[in-house]
Amino acid sequence: MAQGEIVAGCLAPHPPHLVYAENPEQNEPVAEGGWEQLRWGYERLRESLSEIEYDAIVILSPHWQTYIGTHFLGLENFQSLSVDPIFPNLFRYHYDMNVDVELAQQIHDKAQDAGLAVKMMTNPDFRVDYGTITTGHMFRPQWDKPLVVISSNRSRAYYSVEVMQEMMMELGRVTREAILESGKKVVVLASNSLSHRHFTTESEIPEDMSKEHITSHAMHLWDMRIIDYMKSGQCQRIIDEMPEFTEQAIAETDGGAFTWLLSTLEVPNYPAILHGYGTIIGTGNAIVEWPVYKHKEA
């Protein structure tokens, strides 16, 4: 069997506002549009990867929050209605997604061997979190690739960013190992915002863009700093500064997805492609691609 590979890694945030404003047929509410900068960013990401062949998508979403280890979807198909518990006015999405259970089990087993607490989720009534659904839709609305869906272990809440990083670096390492051993070509997605301080009020028309901006200048500065590191191939600095970033920008990196992503990519030292940046109800969101396929060793 040929060795598997990660063909690309992406930071792919999940604000339901993007799906709402895009008006896909699976979503019940309809918007006048909005957040175009980010929706265009996703368009550029999809275009960038349109010629790349891959077998599966591996995604870690901060909205499947588990406090007892890391969990993996363990059934081949999930279909239901996803209603966002926070923005139910924006996101009521009928989903039908396939899971690469074999690859999920391989990552699970390797993580278990590495000493991480893990569990396969095999309850057929389980509703997939809206973060996974949103990122899955915005990244590939055809839903024609099987996914591996990994929960967000909330070790940041229990211990510290440093402990979270240790665990997510290890999870990323074993994820990579499992992918290479699987013989499959895979895209890995971290579904999280950067700075993550929300407004707690909403304008009468949620997509009223005259009300949309970052919650504070300090958040903006942090987001730009992290984006600069991504664009200039300095991901080790992101790892190094993750504790300060996570705490001071109240960043959604607390869910571990971003650290996990960088670990699966072996903390890249080549430039990432920034496809878009914008704010959503005050939070900072970047759509970023690490085009691994362009950086294979000769």
Added chain:
Amino acid sequence: MSNGEIVESFVVPVHPHTVLAPEQNEGWNRLRQAYDEAAKIITDSGADLLIIYSTTWPSIIGHQLISDPNPEWVMVDHDFHELGSINYSFNIDAEFAELWNAENKARGLQSRCVNYQGFPIDVGSVVALTLLNPDNKIPAVIVSSNVYADRSETTVLAKACRDIVKKTGRKAVAITAMSLSNRMFTEHIDPKDDKIHSLKDDEWNRKILEFLGEGRLEDVGQLSRTIQQQIRVQKVVNFKPMWWLSAMNENRNNLTGNVLAYEAVHGAGCAVVNLNPTESGFGDKEYDEDNVEVFSGERGVLDSATKTQEPAQTTNGPALWEPTKAEGSVNTDSAPKPVGAYPHARRVGDLLYLSGVGPRQPGTNEIPGGPIHDQQGNPLNYDIKAQTQAVVDNISRILEEAGSSIDKVLDVTSFLVDMDRDFQGYNEVWAETLGKVGPTRTTLAIRALPTPIAVEMKVIASI
């Protein structure tokens, strides 16, 4: 106005074990039996409404209220999915939810009714309603827990609810679905090995239950921030269900409490507690926080918020100024406006020099803990700890606006208008906040400050 009232209150646990697997652990089974006992108390009370404040339904955009008259779905817990599924079909009092929602808005809160097919009712609400109201005889209403809300917002939420209970003449039961200590084991355990995660968590839980058993609900509410720091995983801002439940009971400290069970569920502290409004004779309140009636909101997108801000601007001292904007100035809407021509802070090199910071609140100009005198100069009782904490919070906001943070404070000069009365309380808050950062400090007694406040700090920090 009709004579509606809160006839019973309960604290109940949120985990699905009591519904799906009580037989797997003796403690889980005792919690289940306590749940059943609570259901009987509710039936005997003649209650006609259950009001659930659920900590497992976090919201960001204000508070949300279920208004679907008959929400139905299948609930699977994110962590404990292997225990099975819970089918639910609840009887919701949509009319009450709509009235409460409107009252919330009238009091300045962002609030929304939720009536969408398939909306995922949270695990805490599902467990509570399944066990407390098994035949769906009593209609219910469920409200979310806003992750950012602090005491004032949570208190106003409860007061709005009480208003509607009274107006509609309901006999209501107030329920908080919550854990005490919420630290679970981070690995899978055999059910027979379950216990409270740590001795420290257990001791704090027992102290909370001692208070609740004596009916001292408001005391627990006033300890909420401390409890959050000591035994809570930092998922949200503060241990807020006790604020809500206390405000639902008019912030009383003399209820009749009864702890029906206290057990561990995967390490977390879980209790079923009954609080009856009958006076027990216990518990005079030792101190009070602000008795806030409206919330001022943020971002100016709520009409009600704008309206409620206006009168407060002029109540606490001299006229307010827009901060000046000389080179290097740092100003923020998140700090109170100056009372003269100066900025909130000024940056020189890598150092930040802050103007004197008091406890007044941005937007409302209110003084947490109360002003030290009224507009005629008559002395008032006030809370130096609340004022000091508000000063520290304002300092933190200014520093964050400048790209710094509270842990970069280097030097503080503090001014107290009554050293004998206030030094101890001020010093205690200092020890819990800036004292942990470690700046140098000088504390001076002065005759007065420009606004009716008791404490002000002058700060130098690094970037």
